[in-house]
Amino acid sequence: MKALRVHEYNKPPSLDDVPEPEVSGPWDVVVDIGAAGLCRTDLHIIEGQWEPIQHPPLPYTIGHENAGTVRAVGSAVSNVAPGDVVIMHPLVTCGLCLPCRNGQDSHCQNAVFPGLNVDGGMAEQLLTNARSVVKLDGGLQPADVAALADAGLTAYHAVRKAADVLFPGTHAVVVGAGGLGHIGIQTLAAITSAQITVVDRSEAALELAKGIGAHHTVQATSDAEVEKAVLDATDGGAHVLFDVVGEHGAELLAPKLLRNRGSHYVIGYGGEVRLPTIEIISREINVVGNLVGTYQDLVELMALTAQGRVTLHTKKYPLEAALDAIHDLESGNIRGRGILIP
Incomplete structure (x- = not known):
């Protein structure tokens, strides 16, 4: 599959061919990406600002604002099924540490952060976890909500x-x-x-x-x-x-x-x-x-969006035009949010 990957900081990422992710654990969820939001954090990632905090091994796929359609699930997953349209909370959390049990899952002590320290969603598919997926209302589509996963x-x-x-x-x-x-x-x-x-x-x-x-x-x-x-x-x-x-x-x-x-x-x-x-x-x-938000925050935001009270203003680009989108974001030429469509 195609994926936008950072190979070296302060250098443009490249669109690479990489293996498709596979379900290997009971809580795994593989999603066909329908849309990935482009964020100023992605610019900071490319600049290397997050390296001292997250230490991602290079190269890796960026993209932390993701929505799409469930492709495959692990044996223990019951909240979504293949074919469901979902948005992903940006963190993959454990559910067992005290912050998770207190509802502060954005501070999970064992979280991974797709797009910051493991492969993210500026790709055709993404590996995530049952705890991170929010099933979308039937009227919502990935391109309409993807950037709400972090910015929103x-x-x-x-x-x-x-x-x-x-x-x-x-x-x-x-x-x-x-x-x-x-x-x-x-x-x-x-x-x-x-x-x-x-x-x-x-x-x-x-x-x-x-x-x-x-x-x-x-x-x-x-x-x-x-x-x-x-x-x-x-x-x-x-x-x-x-x-x-x-x-x-x-x-x-x-x-x-x-x-x-x-x-x-x-x-x-x-x-x-x-x-x-x-x-x-x-x-x-x-x-x-303020650090992103909780899973509950994302559920509430999706409810407001389904009611038409929050609307994402976007400029859409094919994944192949990701570098053009990055340039437009750097230049201030995107009104609202840039969205990459695989």
């Missing part, structure tokens, strides 16, 4: 964590209205009552944001102008700010857009959050990390 899941997880404090009269700010941000905006509109302000450099992204739930938009120009516009729109700053950029200065601007006792939810990454400890203390502000 991460955005939903952050919003879900903050939902209790985003009651009527509060203000949420989303920095970045691209592939991840546009899902966060929709989930904020779906499950909270907050006023939503969106910051982005792109006029097209801000136009999209207006149509999917944003009450106010601010075009990112100078930091001083953005700060003034956001503080005006929110009557003094965000109660919760969702930074889905996490680099290029967005992570440094974010705390300035908070009101006292506000929370900076870090979702995008690549930069560094720098805050004087006296500012954290005197303003009682919080910095909150």
Whole structure:
């Protein structure tokens, strides 16, 4: 089968012929990939940023946002059967460690992460596990939901964590209205009552944001102008700010857009959050990390998607055009999410 594989960091991946995966354990599930999402994390993987954390042996297949049709299952699998259309939680988890038993399976102590430390789904097939597959509603198709497996899941997880404090009269700010941000905006509109302000450099992204739930938009120009516009729109700053950029200065601007006792939810990454400890203390502000989401989060997100309350905006590419898609993502030429179709 064809698979997009990283052979050397800071070099473009290549489309290789590799053996098809096979069921070897009782909980194994082999999926024919119908769509694989392209994520900024894939750019960071190619750059080698994840090597010190995950140590994947090279070469390996990338792709951690995957959906498709079940091809084969192990002897103990009862939740899906061949022919079922599924989306995969990005982690393959054990179910036995304390985080798994507490419902925090995104922190499984024995997890593997297809696309980051074992072969992922930018290929014609993927080997996963019964614990990772979510059977899709009959109206949902892989290309419509694949990127929700990580980008959507991460955005939903952050919003879900903050939902209790985003009651009527509060203000949420989303920095970045691209592939991840546009899902966060929709989930904020779906499950909270907050006023939503969106910051982005792109006029097209801000136009999209207006149509999917944003009450106010601010075009990112100078930091001083953005700060003034956001503080005006929110009557003094965000109660919760969702930074889905996490680099290029967005992570440094974010705390300035908070009101006292506000929370900076870090979702995008690549930069560094720098805050004087006296500012954290005197303003009682919080910095909150967000790592993908739980299996339950993904089930809830699929329910919202099936109800039409979350819609993934995509640009589709054949798997053979993966390098074109990567170039377009690097250049900022993808509105929403890039999707690779084997």
